[in-house]
Amino acid sequence: MPRNALVLAEGREKSVKRRHPWIFAGAVHHLKGKPKAGDTVEIYSHDGQWLARAAYSPASQIRARVWTFDEKEKVDADFFARRIHAADERRQPMVQREGLTGYRVVAAESDGLPGITIDRYDNVLVCQLLSIGADIWRDAIVAALKARFPGCTIHERSDVAVRRKEELEPLVQTLAGELPQKVAIEENGIKLWVDLIQGHKTGYYLDQRDNRAAVLPYVEGKEVLNCFSYTGGFGAYALKGGAKHVTQVDVSGPALELARENLLLNGLDESRCDFVQEDVFALLRRYATEGRQFDVIVLDPPKFVDSKANLNSAARGYKDINLQAMKLLRPGGILLTFSCSGLMEMSFFQKIVADAALDAGRDAWIQRFLSQSADHPVNVHYPEGLYLKGLVVQVD
Numbered sequence: 001m002p003r004n005a006l007v008l009a010e011g012r013e014k015s016v017k018r019r020h021p022w023i024f025a026g027a028v029h030h031l032k033g034k035p036k037a038g039d040t041v042e043i044y045s046h047d048g049q050w051l052a053r054a055a056y057s058p059a060s061q062i063r064a065r066v067w068t069f070d071e072k073e074k075v076d077a078d079f080f081a082r083r084i085h086a087a088d089e090r091r092q093p094m095v096q097r098e099g100l101t102g103y104r105v106v107a108a109e110s111d112g113l114p115g116i117t118i119d120r121y122d123n124v125l126v127c128q129l130l131s132i133g134a135d136i137w138r139d140a141i142v143a144a145l146k147a148r149f150p151g152c153t154i155h156e157r158s159d160v161a162v163r164r165k166e167e168l169e170p171l172v173q174t175l176a177g178e179l180p181q182k183v184a185i186e187e188n189g190i191k192l193w194v195d196l197i198q199g200h201k202t203g204y205y206l207d208q209r210d211n212r213a214a215v216l217p218y219v220e221g222k223e224v225l226n227c228f229s230y231t232g233g234f235g236a237y238a239l240k241g242g243a244k245h246v247t248q249v250d251v252s253g254p255a256l257e258l259a260r261e262n263l264l265l266n267g268l269d270e271s272r273c274d275f276v277q278e279d280v281f282a283l284l285r286r287y288a289t290e291g292r293q294f295d296v297i298v299l300d301p302p303k304f305v306d307s308k309a310n311l312n313s314a315a316r317g318y319k320d321i322n323l324q325a326m327k328l329l330r331p332g333g334i335l336l337t338f339s340c341s342g343l344m345e346m347s348f349f350q351k352i353v354a355d356a357a358l359d360a361g362r363d364a365w366i367q368r369f370l371s372q373s374a375d376h377p378v379n380v381h382y383p384e385g386l387y388l389k390g391l392v393v394q395v396d
């Protein structure tokens with residue numbers, strides 16, 4: 001048995017055999033050797049069977065994240081080049097078909113690269129390295145990106161709190177090339193500014209691309225309320241689809257400023273759009289007392305659930321906004337409602353929406369079930385990769 005290895009407790013090899021990439025601390029029987037944080041370790045079953053090769057995370061409850069289930073595959077710079085190349089190749093048919101200039105190149109665990117997210121915005125690649133295993137391979141990742149995307153700027157936005165679970169500090173740095181303040185991407189014939197400095201996460205919510213397009217059939221001649229608008233993507237689509245009026249709501253001033261610029265970028269008429277910097281929970285109540293009504297409402301809140309412990313309080317938040325939104329819908333109105341909390345399953349989300357309809361005194365019909373775009377695929381062995389859920393609901 002090699003020097004650095006994790007030997008699993010009896011019976012705890014099942015999930016690794018099913019190619020799930022996480023090995024929890026509780027599954028480890030003992031450690032062999034003295035691996036440092038991030039080092040590659042061999043994973044063995046209690047009876048000495050080789051199972052996988054993984055990155056060791058001593059500070060995290062996820063004690064190891066699997067790089068490969070193939071005993072012959074080494075974890076070296078070439079490994080990262082191969083995985084990044086393969087992930088981008090898988091996306092090329094959709095990128096070409098849809099003419100995308102912004103897409104997720106690597107979706108971490110779902111692409112066999114735990115802890116590594118890479119988004120492309122025109123000629124800028126933005127990466128997030130969330131685990132210690134990912135962090136120590138930064139140079140190899142940058143080299144692989146330079147080879148696959150020659151001339152692209154490479155920027156790191158690892159300014160996320162989850163890094164602390166791996167005893168890593170948040171980090172922002174440009175790793176290659178010059179970083180512009182913002183770039184424009186195009187999806188479904190709509191141009192969108194991405195703020196590379198102040199933008200959320202890596203800059204944009206690429207996962208909602210198909211769902212922004214899903215608003216189009218419902219908006220012509222209609223009044224639309226876009227809640228949690230960020231830079232106004234859903235609103236820009238709605239205006240392009242012929243909406244009479246769109247109200248974009250977000251707490252973030254810079255996001256709304258970019259939402260305004262996104263209208264200019266697409267030659268859309270600003271007089272058909274309002275920008276409201278306000279808390280959505282308060283705004284929905286205010287509109288109810290003012291008797292405001294809408295034909296279409298989009299609810300795309302941030303992740304409310306960050307652990308199983310707050311699932312119920314998060315559920316109350318989802319219920320509240322869905323209930324308040326339904327009250328503002330005209331008869332026959334459409335609600336596009338989302339949850340990006342992976343820990344909330346679709347069946348639970350659907351129940352929350354049903355509870356909201358009950359309390360709003362409305363009957364309602366789910367017309368479509370929505371999910372994340374295809375550049376955020378779900379590896380069959382890693383169902384946790386499915387996190388975005390949406391419902392198109394018609395209200396009586």
Ligand code: SAH
Nearest residue numbers: 205228229230233250251252279280300302
């Ligand atoms: N629909 C957007 C993405 C929304 S992300 C798109 O398609 O790009 C969630 C947004 O909710 C963020 O912009 C954040 O600033 C905003 N937000 C978070 N809490 C809020 C609150 N209580 N009221 C209003 N906006 C909020």
